[in-house]
Amino acid sequence: MENFKLLEYLYHLNISPIYINIFGAFFFAFVIVQVAIPKIIQISHKKGLMDDPNERSSHSHKVPTLGGVALFFGLVVSTSIFATELGVNYAFFLSAITILFFVGLMDDLLVVAPDKKLYAQIISTTFIIFGSGIMINSLYGLFGIYGIPYWLGVLLTLIVFIVLINAYNLIDGVDGLASGIGIVISLAFIFIFYRIYDYSIGILAVSVVAVLLSFLKFNLSKNKRIFMGDTGSMVIGFILTFMAIRFLYVSGLPSYSIQAAPVILLFIFCIPVIDTLNVFVIRILNKTNPLHPDKNHLHHQFLELGFNHFQTSICLVIINVIFVIIGYTLRYIEINKLFLIFLLLSVSFVVIVKYFTIKKKKLTK
Structure with a gap:
């Protein structure tokens, strides 16, 4: 009865239900993470569930790694209540992120082989492709390619999911970076999906912003520090990729027809994409295994330049914000020209960072 009176009161105030859902999703997601993380930190310290620093670590003390548990529950509760328009898609979406949650949790607790994490990502992506029908079916003229066969669309969607999930995971190397980039990407999607009236995905993006903002307080704390771990990075990376594929899928509908969509996504995901390509190229040039971890990531280079976390x-x-603004400003440019602009900006950024890193090394010798 009290809930009914509240809704009736809000109705008389002329407040749109969509704004109630936005506020509710943000509030619930934010508060759940705020309440859960202190308990998770307490349990982690008692049970010794900590990340031990090694030669590749950018931290020097043991830190709890189960922040992703709070992120997962914050997202599930807020979207279950307020992203109701996801409909049947939500069942497959929830199944997909639950698989990644448990595999990520096992990796944070026991360490899981990379191939098992890959299998989990493939299964989760398969749920989305065949369960919801959301997949890449066109490149909108990029490289002269428009519509693509169904089987190729399935394969391409699978590859994009795997690449972006792991690209997001790779940037989780310094405090605040993965959360900050995730917030920027989600804010871009909030703007996009509310512009095209896809409110359910917009509310999903709002929930992601809420949990990451709430998590940042602890990730940047000196006394209550915690990492999101693979549990968090895989779940958040998957959700961000899901929103990207949804954007590509919707962009091909006659009512929208956003021709530069694939390249706009490159601008939105610029730091994870540039960082991943950068380390892979360096490893190949050095004739080392492209999958072998090292300290050639962008954040490592900034640390070498003397920046703190x-x-x-x-x-x-x-x-990343600058790239998003550039991509949005130039969104009406022909897609191949826009891709060339992205390529030139990305290479210029990497070269400049590398130049100053090498210069700093020479000065310190």
């Missing part, structure tokens, strides 16, 4: 994260987040 917070400064590194701020710089890379700002770069």
Whole structure:
């Protein structure tokens, strides 16, 4: 009865239900993470569920790694209540992120072989493709390619999911970076999906912003520090990719027809994409295994330049924001020309960072 009176009161205030859902999704997601993480930190310290620093780590003390547990529950509760328009898609979406949650949790607790994480990503992506029908079916003229066969669309969607999930995971190397980039990407999707009236996905993006903002308080804390771990990075990376594929899928509908959509996504995901390509190229040039971990990531190079964790994260987040603004401003340019602009900007950014890193090394010798 009290709930009915509240809704009746809000109705008389002329407040749209969509704004109630936006506020509710943000509030529930934010509060759940705020309440859950202190308990998770307490349990992690008692049970010794901590990340031990190694030669590749950018931290020097043991830190809890189960922040992703809070992120997962915050997202599930808020979207279950307020993203009701996801409909049948939500069942497959929830199944997909639950699989990744448990595999990520096992990896944070026991360490799971990379191939098992890959299998989990493939299964989760398959749920989305065949369960909801959301997949890549066109490149909108990029490289002269428009519509693509169904089987190729399935394969391409699978590859994009795997690449972007792991690209997001790879940037989770300094405090605040993965969360900051995730917030920027989600804000871009909030803008996009509300512009095209896809409110359910917009509310999903709002929930992601809420849990990441709430998590940042602890990730950047000195006394209550926690990492999101593979549990968090895989779940958040999957959701961000899901929103990207949804955007591509919707862009091909006659009512929207957003021709530059694939390249706009490159601008939105610029830091994860540039960082992944950068380390792969360096490893290949050095004749080492492209999948072998090293310290050639962008955040490692910023640390070598003398930036601390917070400064590194701020710089890379700002770069991502600049790319998003450029991509949006130039969205009406022919797609192949826009791709060339993205390529030139990306290469220029990497070369500049590398130049100053090499210069700093020479000065310190």
